[in-house]
Amino acid sequence: MSYRTEEVAYVQPAQPAGAAQAAQQQRSTAEYRALDAAHHIHPFSDMGSLNRSGSRVIVKAQGVYLWDSDGNKIIDGMAGLWCVNVGYGRKELADAAYRQMQELPFYNTFFKTTHPPVIELSALLAELAPEPFNHFFYCNSGSEGNDTVLRIVHQYWATQGKHSKKFVISRKNGYHGSTIAGGTLGGMGYMHEQMPSKVENIVHIDQPYFFGEAEGNLTPEEFALARAQQLEAKILEIGADNVAAFIGEPFQGAGGVIFPASTYWPEIQRICRKYDILLVADEVIGGFGRTGEWFAHQHFGFEPDLITLAKGLTSGYVPMGAVGLHDRVAKAIIENGDFNHGLTYSGHPVAAAVAVANLKLLRDDKIVERVKTDTGPYFQKKLRDTFANHPIIGEISGAGLVAGLQLAEDPKARKRFANGGEVGTICRDFCFNGNLIMRATGDRMLLSPPLVINKLEIDEIVAKAKYAIDATAQQLGIS
Ligand code: PXG
Numbered sequence: 001m002s003y004r005t006e007e008v009a010y011v012q013p014a015q016p017a018g019a020a021q022a023a024q025q026q027r028s029t030a031e032y033r034a035l036d037a038a039h040h041i042h043p044f045s046d047m048g049s050l051n052r053s054g055s056r057v058i059v060k061a062q063g064v065y066l067w068d069s070d071g072n073k074i075i076d077g078m079a080g081l082w083c084v085n086v087g088y089g090r091k092e093l094a095d096a097a098y099r100q101m102q103e104l105p106f107y108n109t110f111f112k113t114t115h116p117p118v119i120e121l122s123a124l125l126a127e128l129a130p131e132p133f134n135h136f137f138y139c140n141s142g143s144e145g146n147d148t149v150l151r152i153v154h155q156y157w158a159t160q161g162k163h164s165k166k167f168v169i170s171r172k173n174g175y176h177g178s179t180i181a182g183g184t185l186g187g188m189g190y191m192h193e194q195m196p197s198k199v200e201n202i203v204h205i206d207q208p209y210f211f212g213e214a215e216g217n218l219t220p221e222e223f224a225l226a227r228a229q230q231l232e233a234k235i236l237e238i239g240a241d242n243v244a245a246f247i248g249e250p251f252q253g254a255g256g257v258i259f260p261a262s263t264y265w266p267e268i269q270r271i272c273r274k275y276d277i278l279l280v281a282d283e284v285i286g287g288f289g290r291t292g293e294w295f296a297h298q299h300f301g302f303e304p305d306l307i308t309l310a311k312g313l314t315s316g317y318v319p320m321g322a323v324g325l326h327d328r329v330a331k332a333i334i335e336n337g338d339f340n341h342g343l344t345y346s347g348h349p350v351a352a353a354v355a356v357a358n359l360k361l362l363r364d365d366k367i368v369e370r371v372k373t374d375t376g377p378y379f380q381k382k383l384r385d386t387f388a389n390h391p392i393i394g395e396i397s398g399a400g401l402v403a404g405l406q407l408a409e410d411p412k413a414r415k416r417f418a419n420g421g422e423v424g425t426i427c428r429d430f431c432f433n434g435n436l437i438m439r440a441t442g443d444r445m446l447l448s449p450p451l452v453i454n455k456l457e458i459d460e461i462v463a464k465a466k467y468a469i470d471a472t473a474q475q476l477g478i479s
């Protein structure tokens with residue numbers, strides 16, 4: 001899959017380097033690029049092609065803005081990689097890390113040991129998460145979070161004496177990380193192709209992607225219901241006694257900000273309850289305020305048994321992932337002997353201290369609340385008003401501060417471009433030229449800015465997105 005590689009194709013900046021910027025930098029852009037090409041393998045990249053074009057070098061950031069090594073100021077419509085929820089340059093987080101590194105930079109949480117930061121974080125998460133989530137297990141990433149989910153799911157069913165419940169059902173075009181378990185759980189075909197070893201007993205059903213996959217005259221609600229009912233069909237095919245869990249992102253992030261219609265999650269929950277199957281919400285992108293709720297499953301109105309957390313947990317300032325366990329799952333894990341899983345850095349004190357500072361900012365500065373009542377509705381309306389009847393915008397999905405813009409050859413007929421990925425790349429390149437970070441996933445353009453963004457900055461993002469999308473239409477000869 002090449003869209004990620006193309007993501008970093010460098011467009012020569014128009015502006016010269018600022019003198020102050022240049023003074024802070026250790027090396028010139030050319031030197032950085034040469035060393036990067038010589039020694040650094042990037043994630044999800046075609047390194048040959050990237051080394052020929054050269055990487056963009058980001059040297060600093062503040063608020064919702066990034067600066068590259070040539071002094072260009074870029075507005076970050078993606079919050080880094082869906083994670084910098086409190087924005088860049090928050091001293092509270094830096095201070096928390098500094099203090100914690102001096103006090104206790106590391107100690108483990110194995111062997112009957114704990115420490116204040118992980119205790120404070122767990123108590124705070126229990127306060128912020130919905131009522132039945134009172135226990136948290138820690139790791140370093142969303143991928144490890146989903147590996148942990150699998151371990152908990154299997155342990156849970158073992159404690160219930162239901163050893164045959166081994167299968168986990170997931171979705172095509174879902175994303176759950178890039179460890180072997182995360183990659184297998186995800187439904188990205190281009191990743192599976194490079195994974196001859198996969199985790200066994202994982203199967204996929206179709207995604208609730210209305211614009212791209214609904215046929216005939218189905219309404220979005222009817223289509224979403226039909227897609228949810230594929231879960232029931234799959235359970236009956238495998239046998240409910242063999243199915244342990246269903247996992248899904250409340251809305252698919254990396255898959256293109258796919259928002260299912262309101263009928264989807266209640267039906268998924270009904271089916272999981274009927275067949276006694278654990279329901280896992282992967283909240284790695286949706287968690288910590290993205291939709292205006294603390295967790296995206298609250299936006300969609302369902303109650304999972306496990307939640308996977310990462311990204312916004314620390315706003316990306318340091319790596320940390322976690323799994324939240326519903327009381328009924330936690331009870332089974334707690335009361336049934338050893339749970340043989342853990343990582344050196346489970347509950348790392350510095351990460352935990354940063355997470356606490358981050359969550360307090362999200363809560364006490366009312367950042368999440370503002371997304372729900374003010375900036376989120378403003379962003380959604382601004383996008384919908386700006387692109388109403390646009391000749392190549394087929395759909396705008398999203399809530400709060402996340403949105404997917406579907407590029408389409410004929411929006412009214414729901415006709416996609418035959419070469420959708422290329423069209424996305426054209427649009428993304430125009431964004432680069434305009435100093436806007438907006439992701440392209442195939443033929444969908446994605447926005448997920450820091451949650452501290454203000455209305456002026458939202459206006460700037462939407463104006464720059466409009467410029468890029470207009471320029472794309474013009475290049476394609478569509479008006
Ligand atoms: N679950 C979800 C829903 C994710 O979005 C992960 C798990 C894995 O988290 P880690 O921390 O292991 O990366 C993710 C990560 C993209 C992109 O291109 C998205 C992610 C990661 C990298 C790139 O949109 N999401």
